[in-house]
Amino acid sequence: MLLAQQAAATDINAGLAVIGYGLGAIGSGIGVAMIFSSVISGTARQPEAQGKLMNIGFTTFALVEVLALLGFVLFFLAS
Template sequence: MEGTLNVVGYGLAAIGPGIGVALIFAAWITATARQPESAGITRPMLFMGFALVEVLALFGLVLAFALS
């Protein structure tokens, strides 16, 4: 078994953004199902939230490489 503790740390750090993305998309699907006419208004907020959560995963990846 090869690797460092940084790889394990990044794997654990990727769980949070994964759950966050799932919650964001689930909330948007629920909101769109309740009021379909609001889909165009809420879609930019969906992508902004998705981008902000994914940045956390990228920070974890950069930190894993920076600390090794």
């Protein structure tokens, strides 16, 4: 009886981990889209600032992707 309860709890945790990682991946995708849409908009408004905007864009892109990779690692730790 006790082993059956533990197996059911493990399956629920793995399912929640999949849902959590999926939401994290969607969130990082939206974040990357917002970052580069802002870079494109800023470059269109002020073309001479393109270098600075691209530098800031790639820095924040790296931070967002690190958070997505962290979610990927936590998914494997939870399952």
